[in-house]
């Protein structure tokens with residue numbers, strides 16, 4: 631994944647596909663454990679990005695329910711992370727990897743060390 635490569639190139643080290651919440655069922659794409667920062671890279675379609683989220687015409691009710699469930703789960707994850715003292719940064723699939731890496735660096739600088 632381009633973002634991971636870019637972070638690595640900048641000398642940042644992180645864990646991938648890690649669970650941080652107590653019940654451990656949700657895994658996050660990129661985790662900076664010491665800084666308590668979680669990065670989630672969300673697919674435009676599956677997580678309904680504001681720019682490219684679309685609703686398929688075929689089987690629309692089924693899709694609506696499925697995509698809506700993803701969104702609820704995202705919201706719930708956001709709330710759980712916040713409650714557990716983790717910072718969450720959401721990166722969209724369509725984001726430029728260099729800009730995204732800049733946002734990660736900015737988030738790290740705000741994190742408690």
Ligand SMILES: [Zn+2]
Nearest residue numbers: 674679682724
């Ligand atoms: Zn998008």
